[in-house]
Amino acid sequence: xxxxxxxxxxxxxxxxxxxxxxxxxxxxxxxxxxxxxxxxxxxxxxxxxxxxxxxxxxxxxxxxxxxxxxxxxxxxxxxxxxxxxxxxxxxxxxxxxxxxxxxxxxxxxxxxxxxxxxxxxxxxxxxxxxxxxxxxxxxxxxxxxxxxxxxxxxxxxxxxxxxxxxxxxxxxxxxxxxxxxxxxxxxxxxxxxxxxxxxxxxxxxxxxxxxxxxxxxxxxxxxxxxxxxxxxxxxxxxxxxxxxxxxxxxxxxxxxxxxxxxxxxxxxxx
Numbered sequence: 260x261x262x263x264x265x266x267x268x269x270x271x272x273x274x275x276x277x278x279x280x281x282x283x284x285x286x287x288x289x290x291x292x293x294x295x296x297x298x299x300x301x302x303x304x305x306x307x308x309x310x311x312x313x314x315x316x317x318x319x320x321x322x323x324x325x326x327x328x329x330x331x332x333x334x335x336x337x338x339x340x341x342x343x344x345x346x347x348x349x350x351x352x353x354x355x356x357x358x359x360x361x362x363x364x365x366x367x368x369x370x371x372x373x374x375x376x377x378x379x380x381x382x383x384x385x386x387x388x389x390x391x392x393x394x395x396x397x398x399x400x401x402x403x404x405x406x407x408x409x410x411x412x413x414x415x416x417x418x419x420x421x422x423x424x425x426x427x428x429x430x431x432x433x434x435x436x437x438x439x440x441x442x443x444x445x446x447x448x449x450x451x452x453x454x455x456x457x458x459x460x461x462x463x464x465x466x467x468x469x470x471x472x473x474x475x476x477x478x479x480x481x482x483x484x485x486x487x488x489x490x491x492x493x494x495x496x497x498x499x500x501x502x503x504x505x506x507x508x509x510x511x512x513x514x515x516x517x518x519x520x521x522x523x524x525x526x527x528x529x
Contacts, residue, residue: 281398281476288396288403289410301404309370309405310412314419316369317362321420324357325349325427333436342432343442347450349428354451358421359459360507363466366413367499371474374405375495378478379488387479402479406471413467414460421459458514465510469502 292298328349336342378401381387390397432438474495481491 282472284398285402288399292403305404305408309408317416317420318423321423322427325424326431329428329431345432346443346447350451353424354421354456354459359417359462362417362420363503371470372492374474375478375492379481379491402475409467409471414463417463470499473499
């Protein structure tokens with residue numbers, strides 16, 4: 260039993276090392292791709308697949324998040340006579356946490372699974388080995404465009420989710436529940452500033468990079484057969500989801516420390 264635990268530990272540590280080397284190669288390949296205009300068409304294709312086609316589902320997710328928050332929080336605030344503060348609660352929750360995290364989770368399911376399945380199938384059918392045999396680095400032509408597309412477009416998708424979340428909360432709070440529109444927006448403007456919006460958008464860069472690197476790595480290292488590809492897709496989503504939550508916690512701590520360092524008086528007043 261002890262031997263099995265030790266063997267599994269060694270294998271897990273080795274896998275972490277292989278992932279680290281793969282991530283470093285992907286980062287260097289991104290720098291190489293940005294400097295070569297010949298790779299731009301590959302990046303545009305991935306931007307369309309990853310970004311443009313994800314807009315509807317991200318917008319729907321953001322709208323329902325805002326509406327659900329409005330329905331759940333209204334009774335508690337109305338009981339204290341603070342219903343006009345509903346916009347602050349909804350908007351700051353959406354732009355700082357729920358918008359970025361749920362957008363990243365949706366991308367991990369939709370985009371991450373697709374990336375893993377695509378590259379995993381290429382790996383199983385030896386297409387990646389064929390690329391290597393022609394003297395071409397597959398990381399540069401297969402991973403870098405996907406990583407750059409996720410890196411650049413995840414923050415944009417988060418903005419879409421934030422916008423629809425704010426509008427969804429406004430629709431339920433003001434139009435359906437009858438909260439005063441002027442008070443709703445005044446309290447929202449006072450409670451939510453550009454720092455809150457920027458924090459959520461910056462998180463998107465880290466989330467997008469994590470989703471792309473993890474998904475591509477699982478595709479490159481999947482086992483043979485249909486079962487291996489399916490297992491890789493499942494592992495990619497679960498690992499990406501855990502990475503998103505871990506990054507969200509770490510970034511929340513970092514941004515809070517930065518905010519308290521450079522804007523101490525404002526943080527005390529808030």
